[in-house]
Amino acid sequence: MLVVSVKRPAYILIPFLTLAFGLWTLYHNGPRIIRDNGGFLSSVLSGQQGASSRTHNEVFSASTGDQRFFMIDFGDQQAINPNIIPHPVLENTWIVVAQLLPLPQSSRFAEIACNAVFDNGTLRCVNHAIALPIAPTFGDKCTGDVELLGLNKGPHDARVFYGPRIPYTIYGSNSAFACFGQWVQDFRTLTEWGYEAFGEDDFLQATELQRPPPWGVMEKNWFLFFDQNDQAYLHYDVAPKRVFAKVEANGGVGPDLAVLTASHDEKCMAKFMPTIGPELESIHQTTNSLLVTLCKRSDPSCVADDSNTFIFTIFQHKTYFNFHALYEPYLMLFEQTAPFKLYGISKKPFWISGRGQGIRRAQTEHSHLGQRDIEDEASVPREEMFYITSMSWRVKGQKYHGYIDDVLLVGFGIEDKQPAAIDVVVGDLLRGLGTC
Template sequence: MLVRGFRRLILIVLPLFFLFYTVIRHFRSRSPISYTVADWIQQILPISHIFGTRHGQQVLGDQGGSRNIYKGSDNNGLSEAPHTNELSSSENVDDSVDSSHINTHTELFSASTPDGKYFKINFGDKVAINPNIVPHPLLDNVWVIVANHYDLDDAIPTHFVELVCDAAFNEGGTELGCLFPPIPLPIVATGLGKCEGELQYASLNVGPHDARVLYGPRTPFIVYGSNSHETCFGQWIQDFQVLMNWNGDGNLEDASATPEEQEQESFFQLGTELHRPPPYSPIEKNWFLFWDPDGQMYAHYDIAPRRIFAKLDVGGSVGPDLAPLAAVNNDDKCMEKYVPKPGPEHESIHQATNSLSITMCQRSDPSCSPSDTNTFLFTIFQHKTFHDFHSVYEPYAMVFRRREPFQVYGVSQNPLWIHGRNTRNRMFYVTSMSWKARGQKYHGYLDDILFLNFGIEDRHTAGIDILASDILSSLGFC
């Protein structure tokens, strides 16, 4: 009788399961706005809470690495507590590595870890995603780390914060961890946003999402997502020094600042919404800033299906789209040749990191002098695939010229592979990059070390310090 009852239960449950699955698949692909909603859900609510399946979101001093004293119980009373954010042995690198990437990817090796693999970024007992690292303005061998707090117990999150702390490497150089417990950045909420129809629920959002902490030519900024005055969800900027109460170099009284830089900084003391050439999408994210040699700020909104970028004026206002000027200078042909072609379903191209400036020769070379012919801007974008409720991102570098019309100079011919990633199906999501050296801000050289920072499966934060030349080693030139 029990067996017959069990069979009847199976006959009832299985059809209901397949019906549910069919309905979900139908609504995921029925319209452009449905895909936008799914994309937004991936940003604020990992699919694991809904379907029980992991899913990623849409959305120099000591060059050899530093050592610190935070490890152990004798660190001025600080001891190592259990880390919710720590990679487990099953999550971390192991010996059974899928080597199929060797012929298809450009592998990046750490300049400082003993085995060349990435290091963990540890926020103590807090779980965090989407990490950033910038050099501390005052302290050697100390960095500032920032990431989204992720509460595993919050099934439907509506309040968001960015965690921040001063951090140093452990004795083995395998982990960058907070010297003291992280605290929330005091970023002010931005209102309700113009969220309508299927996106009305997004008005419940309070606080910043997916921040990028970055140095411009002189000043550190934080760019973050929050409810918009122009659309449902937009991008905002603030002077990071204000939030950290720093009094180090880069303050507003620096006489070396250009008029453009002084004007921009004076308007970004409070959170300021950035604008874009119309039309707006309901959800705007992943914009990055860049600067020309005169200190003028620009915003880059999209890489695909075509580039869109514009000059930013004071207060976040924006000029016309400049990408058509670049398009007539071979931009379209170059992008068509090198940028991956997304598949017809659940694939797309995403901007990922902030930008940096680089001179294509070595700092150690006395004849190396920055000029418009050898100095460029670069960023990381990603080819995203989303299949079976799981995202995979493959990162690429894009290099473009530093003066208008900022045409593309080169694109990675192969995706980048972070040493320590042990399978192609493992979700590594690159979020930000910065120069490693204290005092180094926007500009660097091929022999400088930079941090490339990323999340792993929406549960862990990590980074890798690499030679800048390595990230640009597989460029296809326009």
């Protein structure tokens, strides 16, 4: 059993809280209109083949028979926003963590986890997924339009990932500095991990992370990155400008260091970053970071150094079409040495093979969820929402650093209903990279 068993305290259900989250999200993101650049949307809606090859970098699974993504099965529980890391001990086993969909009108939120193995093309829990023992946090900054969010209990939208030494989780919860902030904890303290040495700077307890001002009302999707000496930094924003700072063991941070490379970065972003339209489109970071050396592990002449090894992350261009969210994912690479200048940005987004068939596949592979939980096939839009949430190296024992011929696990949600992932050679994601 992977996850430490804990008894869930009984909470009073708070009416309308879940609705409040939805209303705030709509208020925050706004109804957006997607611009039909290059005719991509028109070709998708009309069912033309090859649309992704003209406007996207299509990537394929390294292991599935049809080269398409695979579903993640949490048994009789529904969860979204998946994270996958290799199990530290068991072979061909992964730890899967996701947000449990709460009961209607509930104020109680949880991240559930299980050990999972591949079974008939699906990554399936081998034990009942249980809640990570993450305690609720409290604050008094949820006022006005977000007042009801102060009643929240439990974590949101966790990211579980490896750093150079250990695994971490970062999650959203009530904050002392904003309505919702970001918290970090050594993931080993939340699981039955096995024996490993713990360091005093490893965030052994839940620690609220801070940021250079100004603060937003709802902070989310911050990620840790690590320099060549394994010093930790926090990256807060990728657009309209980068913001990042050195982080301390107590969650405190130094000044915004992005100003040191802003002139260089702005030129690169102006050249390669997706253009944002006037109708409240947005760009935001979405995954954790990893480190990649731009030569093959299989090549004897490949030697990792600062000139060929870069930190990378996935960010997304978010739009709306007929009040339906669309996310287009891009890769961003930056140097692993200060001042962490941008190295490159994808010239076009990547397209996960099988996108547009996710809910139909879920109906086939997860029939136990029932029609009330999955859209009817006839209503599934071809421009199906895939939201990237996490990435990790697939191989047991591989933590932060990889090479371009290594396989990456990319986790994502489908229409806020189904968790899924694809295992892809990381070099395929790097095709068409525009270098600064």
